[in-house]
Amino acid sequence: MDSSVTEERPLRIxxxxxxxxxxxxxxxxxxxxxxxxxxxxxxxxxxxLTRTDILVFELEQAGLPNALRLARDTDLLLVTIAADIxxxxxxxxxxxxxxxxMLRTDANPNTFLHTLRSAAAGNGSLPTAVLxxxxxxxxxxxxxxxxxxxxxxxxLRLLSKGESTRQIAEDLCYxxxxxxxxxxxxxxxxxxxxxxxxxxxxTRRGLI
Amino acid sequence: MHRxxxxxxxxxxxxxxxELLDGQGIEVVAEAQSVEGIVSCVSExxxxxxxxxxxxxxxxxxAEEITSEFPAxxxxxxxxxxxxxxxxPPFHHGESYASKLSAALLALALSS
Numbered sequence: 412m413d414s415s416v417t418e419e420r421p422l423r424i425x426x427x428x429x430x431x432x433x434x435x436x437x438x439x440x441x442x443x444x445x446x447x448x449x450x451x452x453x454x455x456x457x458x459x460l461t462r463t464d465i466l467v468f469e470l471e472q473a474g475l476p477n478a479l480r481l482a483r484d485t486d487l488l489l490v491t492i493a494a495d496i497x498x499x500x501x502x503x504x505x506x507x508x509x510x511x512x513m514l515r516t517d518a519n520p521n522t523f524l525h526t527l528r529s530a531a532a533g534n535g536s537l538p539t540a541v542l543x544x545x546x547x548x549x550x551x552x553x554x555x556x557x558x559x560x561x562x563x564x565x566x567l568r569l570l571s572k573g574e575s576t577r578q579i580a581e582d583l584c585y586x587x588x589x590x591x592x593x594x595x596x597x598x599x600x601x602x603x604x605x606x607x608x609x610x611x612x613x614t615r616r617g618l619i
Numbered sequence: 620m621h622r623x624x625x626x627x628x629x630x631x632x633x634x635x636x637x638e639l640l641d642g643q644g645i646e647v648v649a650e651a652q653s654v655e656g657i658v659s660c661v662s663e664x665x666x667x668x669x670x671x672x673x674x675x676x677x678x679x680x681x682a683e684e685i686t687s688e689f690p691a692x693x694x695x696x697x698x699x700x701x702x703x704x705x706x707x708p709p710f711h712h713g714e715s716y717a718s719k720l721s722a723a724l725l726a727l728a729l730s731s
Contacts, residue, residue, distance in 0.1 A: 431722045433699045436635025452702070494700070515700070519630040 422531055423448035425463040428492065429472065433515075437467065440520040445527055457481075465490055465530055470500050470512070479507055488530045492518065496540055505545065505611040508604035511536040534575075535607025545614050546571065559600065559618060566593045568619045571610045621730060622648040624666035626657050627675070632699040636670060643726045654681070661685055666692065668729055673698040673705060682707045695728050704728070 421444050428434040429452045438447045448463045449456075454477045458466055468478045470493040478489050490511040493501050501512060510530040513522055517538060529536035537545075559567070569579045576594070580587045594606065603609040613619045623645055625636055633650070640647055649664045651657040654677055661669055669685055671678045673696035682694040686707045694707040697720055704720040706728050718724060 430699055430702050431720060431725070432632050432635040432639065432697055434635065435638045435722065436631035436633070439634040439638045440631065516629075520634075523631070 419444035421446045422464045422527070423462055424527065425458040425466050426450045427452065427454060427458060427466065427468040427474070427478075429453050429469065433518075437518070437523060440523045442520075442524065444531075445524070460485060460487060464488060465527060467492065467527075470494070470504060475500055475504050475507070475509075478509070482508070490526055490530050496538065496544075501541055502545060502611070505535075505537065505541075505607055506615065508608045510605050510607055512538065512541060514538050533605050535605050535610075537607065542573075545611055559597065559613075563593055563597050563600075564613075564619060566590060567597060567610060567613050570594070570606055571614065571619055621667040622646055622664075623668045623670060623729060624648060624661060624664055625650045626669065626671040626678075626681070627651055627654050628672050629699060632672065635699075636697075639722050639725060640729070642722075643730065645726070645729055657681060658684055658688070661689060661692065665689075668692070669694045670729075671696040673703065674700055679705075693728075695725070697725065 424441060424445050425448045426434055426437050427450070428437065431452070434450055434452070438450060441447055449459055451458055453472060458481060460481060465488045466478055466481065467490045468474045470491045474491070478491070481487065482489055489509040490513070491504050491509050492513050492515055494515050496514055504512065511526040513526045526536045565583060566579055569582055574582065576587050576590050579585075580590045583590070597609055598605070601609050601612055603612060623640060625633065625647055628636065637647065648666055649660060651660045654675060657669075658681070669692060671682055671694060678696045682696055682705070685692055685694050695704055696707070697704040702720040703717055704725060705717050
């Protein structure tokens with residue numbers, strides 16, 4: 412046996428989807444480090460958060476408020492599956508702290524695992540079409556701009572382009588540690604759960 | 620044991636169906652690669668049951684075509700969006716009833 416392979420901590424995925432075929436299919440897509448923790452249809456049975464790291468849920472049909480209610484005051488990561496890319500709920504979801512989103516029609520093992528990996532890494536993941544829609548939204552309010560420094564705004568701008576910590580460090584000639592610290596400060600200052608939410612909020616407020 | 624042919628489905632739905640059928644010990648004898656090719660695939664493979672994607676707009680037409688041409692074959696059209704399926708019983712051409720879709724109900728429809 413090759414013991415040199417680094418052991419990743421298993422990440423337990425709870426899948427909520429009201430269609431049994433699609434739900435089973437999503438479960439079948441999982442591969443290590445992701446494990447199926449349990450499944451439910453429209454939050455019945457209620458997801459068991461004591462053994463769940465990431466909750467995958469349907470955006471529509473009250474999925475979003477249910478998921479947000481469950482995630483409140485927990486470290487639960489949220490990944491949503493949207494039936495409709497035009498759905499305003501998608502923007503609402505990202506602003507509320509949902510880490511990843513995938514369109515139902517785009518679902519395949521690759522996109523699903525990519526979305527889960529990004530969520531687990533704290534990077535967030537959005538379908539490109541959703542990201543561009545977020546970025547092209549009318550900008551409202553400049554008031555909060557003073558809350559962030561130029562340096563923080565610079566990092567946020569690069570984050571919104573999908574750059575990784577390392578790329579940002581190279582672009583701005585900072586160390587990766589510095590970039591991580593800046594991102595951390597931004598998340599705290601903006602009261603965001605993750606990078607995707609910070610980018611969404613900053614975009615909406617016209618900060619970047 | 621019934622031999623099942625699966626019509627064209629999205630990747631995730633196909634994996635879900637496979638999972639469900641494997642769990643019930645039901646044999647999948649073929650998967651149609653295209654919507655157009657399904658009827659010829661059915662006549663070649665002669666399965667006992669055909670599972671179609673109800674969300675495909677041609678599903679009902681295809682189901683009728685299959686059941687009228689091969690009256691002994693049962694067609695079950697499952698939605699991968701809403702939890703609904705329609706079962707086309709053999710000997711009742713073009714007639715179907717919608718029912719709730721759950722793993723247990725689908726397995727029951729497949730094996731009865």
